[in-house]
Amino acid sequence: xxxxxxxxxxxxxxxxALRFLQQKERFFAALVRPLVWxxxxxxxxxxxxxLSITEPYQTYIxxxxxxxxxxxxxxxxFNGMQxxxxxxxxxxxxxxxxxxxxxxxxxxxxxxKLAASVIVSLFQVYAFLAIxxxxxxxxxxxxxxxxxxxxxxSGMLLGxxxxxxxxxxxQLENFAGVxxxxxxxxxxxxxxxxxxxxxxxxxxxxxxxxxxxxxxxCVELIRFAxxxxxxxxxxxxxxxxxxxxxxxxxxxxxxxxxxxxxxxGG
Amino acid sequence: MSSEPVPLAIEGVSHRYGSxxxxxxxxxxxxxxxxxxxxxxxxxxxTTLFNLITRLFGTQSGRITVGGVDLGRAPSDALAQMGVVxxxxxxxxxxxxxxxxxxxxxxxxxxxxxxxxxxxxLLGRMGxxxxxxxxxxxxxxxxxxxxxxxxxxxxxxxxxxxxEATVGLDVRSRADIVAEMHRLxxxxxxxxxWTTHLIDEVAPEDPVYVLHKGAILASGxxxxxxxxxxxxxxFLALTGTEA
Numbered sequence: 001x002x003x004x005x006x007x008x009x010x011x012x013x014x015x016x017a018l019r020f021l022q023q024k025e026r027f028f029a030a031l032v033r034p035l036v037w038x039x040x041x042x043x044x045x046x047x048x049x050x051l052s053i054t055e056p057y058q059t060y061i062x063x064x065x066x067x068x069x070x071x072x073x074x075x076x077x078f079n080g081m082q083x084x085x086x087x088x089x090x091x092x093x094x095x096x097x098x099x100x101x102x103x104x105x106x107x108x109x110x111x112x113k114l115a116a117s118v119i120v121s122l123f124q125v126y127a128f129l130a131i132x133x134x135x136x137x138x139x140x141x142x143x144x145x146x147x148x149x150x151x152x153x154s155g156m157l158l159g160x161x162x163x164x165x166x167x168x169x170x171q172l173e174n175f176a177g178v179x180x181x182x183x184x185x186x187x188x189x190x191x192x193x194x195x196x197x198x199x200x201x202x203x204x205x206x207x208x209x210x211x212x213x214x215x216x217x218c219v220e221l222i223r224f225a226x227x228x229x230x231x232x233x234x235x236x237x238x239x240x241x242x243x244x245x246x247x248x249x250x251x252x253x254x255x256x257x258x259x260x261x262x263x264x265g266g
Numbered sequence: 267m268s269s270e271p272v273p274l275a276i277e278g279v280s281h282r283y284g285s286x287x288x289x290x291x292x293x294x295x296x297x298x299x300x301x302x303x304x305x306x307x308x309x310x311x312x313t314t315l316f317n318l319i320t321r322l323f324g325t326q327s328g329r330i331t332v333g334g335v336d337l338g339r340a341p342s343d344a345l346a347q348m349g350v351v352x353x354x355x356x357x358x359x360x361x362x363x364x365x366x367x368x369x370x371x372x373x374x375x376x377x378x379x380x381x382x383x384x385x386x387x388l389l390g391r392m393g394x395x396x397x398x399x400x401x402x403x404x405x406x407x408x409x410x411x412x413x414x415x416x417x418x419x420x421x422x423x424x425x426x427x428x429x430e431a432t433v434g435l436d437v438r439s440r441a442d443i444v445a446e447m448h449r450l451x452x453x454x455x456x457x458x459x460w461t462t463h464l465i466d467e468v469a470p471e472d473p474v475y476v477l478h479k480g481a482i483l484a485s486g487x488x489x490x491x492x493x494x495x496x497x498x499x500x501f502l503a504l505t506g507t508e509a
Contacts, residue, residue: 004375011372015358015365022360094356101320102373103346109373254324 008104009112016116019086020123030078030124031131034071038132042067054195056227068137069223070192072125073215076151076158077187079121081179083113084162088169100253107250114163114246118155125151143226150225153235154218157242161214164245167252190216214241271334273298273347273425273457274319279328281314281480288314289480292328296425296457301448303468303488304461306477307505312461313353315477316429319459320350333424346374349418353430355410359403363389363413366402367420374421381420388416392446408439415446425457426450432467440467465498478505 020026042064057065090096099109129144165182169175189209191199196216200207210216217234224231274296281289289311296302306312317323319330321341330337332344357366364385371381389395392412397405402413411431418426428447432440444460444467451458460467468474470489474497475482483504484491492500 004377007372007375007377011369014372015361015369018365019358019360094352094354095358097320097322097350097352098356098370099373100322101345101348101350103342104373104375105342 005104005108008102009108009115012099012109012112013116013119016113016120020120026082027124027127030075030082031128033078034075034128035131037067037071037074038064038135038137054197056224056229056231064132064135065137065139066195067193068129068132068139069226070190070219071132072128072147072151072222072226073154073158073192073219074187075124075128076121076155076218077183077215079117079124080155080158080160080162081165081183082162083117083159084166084169085175085179087113087163087166088171088175091166092171106253110163110249110253111246114156114159117159117162118152121155121159122148122151139226140228143228146228147222147225150221153238153242154221157214157218157238157245160242160245160249163249164252167249186213186215189213190219192216192219214238217241270298271331272296273333274427274459275329275331276315276319277329277331279315279318279325279330281311281318281323281326287480289318292477292480292482294475294482294485296459297473298424298457299451299455301451301458301460301469301472303472303474304459304477305463305465305468305474305501306461307463310463310477311480312463312477313429314480316427316461319427320348321345346421347424349421349423349426351411351414351418351426351428351431353433355407355414357402357410357414357417359401361402362399363394363402363405364398366413367417370417370420376421384420384422385416388419389413392416406439408435408442411435411439411443412446415443415450419450419454423456425459428458428460430462431460432462432464440464465501468497470497476501476504 046063087096090099099113100106102109126144165178169178189206190213191210192215196207196210199210214237217237220231220234221238224234272295276292276294279289279292280287292311292315294302294304304312304315314323318325319337321337321344325338333347335344335347337344358369361369364382367385368378368381371378371385376384386395386398389398392415394409394412394416397409402410405413426447432443435443447458447460448469450456468488470487470492472488474486474488474491476484476491488497491497495503
């Protein structure tokens with residue numbers, strides 16, 4: 001077995017962290033987006049959207065409290081897509097080839113890249129939660145610990161979707177269009193902004209779509225973990241779809257079978 | 267006579283993109299200590315072949331061995347023996363030269379201290395040791411290319427692949443880099459495969475393969491291929507392209 005696996009994974013994570021630290025505006029953009037939702041949207045809708053007792057909450061809650069887990073997942077969704085964008089950019093500039101010609105297996109290189117993306121998203125989510133806490137959304141403090149594995153799993157799923165998409169996007173110019181068809185439907189047709197039972201009152205088919213949307217299960221996994229509970233169905237969906245997308249991404253980047261291999265080299 | 271395996275041997279490689287044939291029964295060798303040139307116009311199939319050697323694409327038919335290791339059967343061992351300089355610059359310009367080196371070292375499983383020591387020696391050879399802590403983006407095109415060559419040598423490969431590595435550089439930088447690659451091949455005993463469409467980069471004694479429309483049309487030393495003519499005239503006659 002080739003030595004140095006850990007060095008390789010650490011190197012890939014270190015490079016992503018370095019790039020993230022150098023792009024300060026990326027960090028602020030990642031924070032501003034959910035904060036706008038929390039400070040403006042949630043405050044505005046507090047009066048309109050009353051929420052009765054719903055799991056995992058033990059009492060009536062304000063809309064701000066409800067929306068915070070969805071906004072955590074939103075940060076990870078955008079981060080996953082940002083990683084996807086960075087993969088497409090790296091492919092266009094040639095930096096991706098530097099990664100792919102490493103002697104370590106491709107699945108390992110992509111998994112390391114994914115791990116780097118998840119770690120970056122964790123910093124963003126915890127920074128957001130600290131601000132939300134100061135704003136008055138106060139889950140149990142132990143919830144910040146139990147949340148971690150949920151964030152890792154949801155980050156892996158959303159990052160794997162981004163990784164899979166990056167293999168299918170041919171040019172950077174196509175990225176914005178693809179994202180419009182991914183980010184917004186994924187986010188709005190989910191339980192991030194409104195509970196599923198509320199959605200059902202408005203539209204049964206939208207409720208059904210949201211129920212099958214893996215992003216809904218990321219949100220619910222995070223919501224339950226933040227309140228010291230496990231949503232087993234969401235856990236199963238997140239792990240299952242995460243494995244499927246990751247497998248798809250590994251296959252897509254496989255030199256003999258994948259989507260990349262079918263492109264003309266020149 | 268050396269019993270060491272040939273740095274690169276390609277036997278009967280063909281490749282298709284759907285119904286389009288990009289390479290047809292290509293065979294070539296890059297021997298130890300030699301600067302081997304793959305000469306062809308744009309679209310000849312050089313980059314496709316390059317992508318096959320670096321395993322960015324899987325081999326559909328034929329066999330590629332690197333240092334005696336079959337790329338299809340043991341890709342990790344084969345890739346570990348090769349250093350690559352791509353046509354498009356692949357340095358991360360937002361990182362320093364040292365950080366680029368550390369990243370490359372990590373991708374080959376080299377420890378930090380080992381990478382930095384080797385990077386210092388290689389950059390010294392390229393005349394760039396004082397630029398080690400500069401952002402790669404602040405270097406000229408020629409200097410970036412030299413850093414990429416140093417980076418490709420970090421893990422002590424047997425084979426260096428350079429895909430149109432001088433494209434976009436001025437005449438002086440191009441000549442310096444070609445000369446440096448000749449020296450590296452001779453001094454370190456490396457096999458170099460240099461793909462280009464620029465005939466003035468080829469020396470008379472260099473082994474040359476002429477690739478056109480996916481097939482090897484001629485092979486031998488540049489002097490042998492040229493015969494009584496210039497290499498350019500011979501190349502144009504072989505490929506039927508206009509000067």
